[in-house]
Amino acid sequence: MADSNKTVRDVKFHVTRYNPETDAAPYVKTYTVPVREGMTVLDGLHYIKENLDGSLAWRFSCRMGICGSCGMLLNGRPTLACNTQILHIAETQLTVGPLPNFDIIRDLVPDLMSMFEKHRSLKPYVVRADEAEVNDPAGEFYQTPEQLEAYLQFTYCIKCGCCMAACPTLATDARYLGPMPLSAAQRYNQDTRDDGRPQRNQVTGSAHGAFRCHYAGECSRACPKGVDPAKAIQHLKRRLVLDYLRLARRKKACQKLHGPGQGQPPGNIPAAPPKTVTPSA
Amino acid sequence: MAQINRHDNRLGLWGWLGGGRWGIERYAYILHRLTGLGVLFYFLMHIVVTSLRAFGVYLWIEGGVFHQPIFRVGEFLVYAAFAYHAFNGIRLVLVELGFAVGAPIEPVYPYKTSLDVQRPLLIVMMILAAIFLAVGGYEAIGLAR
Ligand code: SF4
Ligand code: SF4
Numbered sequence A: 001m002a003d004s005n006k007t008v009r010d011v012k013f014h015v016t017r018y019n020p021e022t023d024a025a026p027y028v029k030t031y032t033v034p035v036r037e038g039m040t041v042l043d044g045l046h047y048i049k050e051n052l053d054g055s056l057a058w059r060f061s062c063r064m065g066i067c068g069s070c071g072m073l074l075n076g077r078p079t080l081a082c083n084t085q086i087l088h089i090a091e092t093q094l095t096v097g098p099l100p101n102f103d104i105i106r107d108l109v110p111d112l113m114s115m116f117e118k119h120r121s122l123k124p125y126v127v128r129a130d131e132a133e134v135n136d137p138a139g140e141f142y143q144t145p146e147q148l149e150a151y152l153q154f155t156y157c158i159k160c161g162c163c164m165a166a167c168p169t170l171a172t173d174a175r176y177l178g179p180m181p182l183s184a185a186q187r188y189n190q191d192t193r194d195d196g197r198p199q200r201n202q203v204t205g206s207a208h209g210a211f212r213c214h215y216a217g218e219c220s221r222a223c224p225k226g227v228d229p230a231k232a233i234q235h236l237k238r239r240l241v242l243d244y245l246r247l248a249r250r251k252k253a254c255q256k257l258h259g260p261g262q263g264q265p266p267g268n269i270p271a272a273p274p275k276t277v278t279p280s281a
Numbered sequence B: 001m002a003q004i005n006r007h008d009n010r011l012g013l014w015g016w017l018g019g020g021r022w023g024i025e026r027y028a029y030i031l032h033r034l035t036g037l038g039v040l041f042y043f044l045m046h047i048v049v050t051s052l053r054a055f056g057v058y059l060w061i062e063g064g065v066f067h068q069p070i071f072r073v074g075e076f077l078v079y080a081a082f083a084y085h086a087f088n089g090i091r092l093v094l095v096e097l098g099f100a101v102g103a104p105i106e107p108v109y110p111y112k113t114s115l116d117v118q119r120p121l122l123i124v125m126m127i128l129a130a131i132f133l134a135v136g137g138y139e140a141i142g143l144a145r
């Protein structure tokens, strides 16, 4: 087995630095990192912070591609630092920069607020007329596996912003909603429990909405979770057109089921064993 | 609270032209915009030139300015821009109406995206544009003789 503690080679990290209190503009500082087999870019940044320069700032949390904190521009490509092994993308040189199309707060930390505000404007949650049922459910909603699959892919988004950094449309139009918020809108539009599409259409169909996308597809290439935002946006546009022409099939949000037995479960499921723990009141 | 500086890192025109991962659809996007602008420019010129007729200026007759070889080449470029823009435009209309991008799938690494699904359409459209270009180019050479 390969010795994972052995340095394979030194890689020069060209890291974008920016201190808002002292620097007028970002500049690049170079650090040499001894790279071991399997070492991620995130590990490399930790090495720099521990051994070379304690002032380097970046954002991370889960270090396993779940939290969406560590999106960065690695060798010019937006991706997750924790999900990318140094030896897979760099020979001897590696550029590490903050995600473009966002303001830089410091060093490698982008300000993702603009993305989250657009996301929020699209009501990224189940919207229903019977709001009381959503807030204080008395039953369950019934959804078939096929209905789930119509939006499941778009639920895997971790809000890392890599797609926003890759999008050429967003680069020139700061008000464009962008791939992440639009695919989130499609995720909820497609949910059979949801009734909020007419409200979302007001925003997704606006001048800076889905029709600003011209399918350059960079978002789908960049997405580290395989969400395929470009696909979501094209499906979203189709619904917008059909809704506008009043050609969309009218579907009501699915009704809730009160108590067990109303979803017609197959009859051959044995009864559950008696409870072993009584929840305290 | 003290004013916190931040650096605007939006890519602007450079993000439009460069940056990102340079997939073939990205080139198609750039070329679509450039050819669109080119055809629009031609259209505006066309209005100007034909309206000059009101002042008795005929630029396009035998021996006129527009019979210079440079304008022959220019005309062909307009034609090429039109052919590309039209065929790529058909692809975009189809794709943007949600055709040829595929249904949502389970993302399993290595990810396959809608880009792979619509790629055959892109290739077919580019072949059609190339055929148009070849025919038009043949004509242009024939006329130039
Ligand atoms: S497909 Fe649309 S949203 Fe995605 S990068 Fe291209 S223009 Fe942006
Ligand atoms: S769609 Fe993909 S790239 Fe965009 S924010 Fe979500 S996980 Fe990140």
Ligand code: FES
Binding pocket: A059, A060, A061, A062, A063, A064, A065, A066, A067, A068, A069, A070, A071, A080, A081, A082, A083
């Ligand atoms: S640290 Fe959580 S996604 Fe990279």
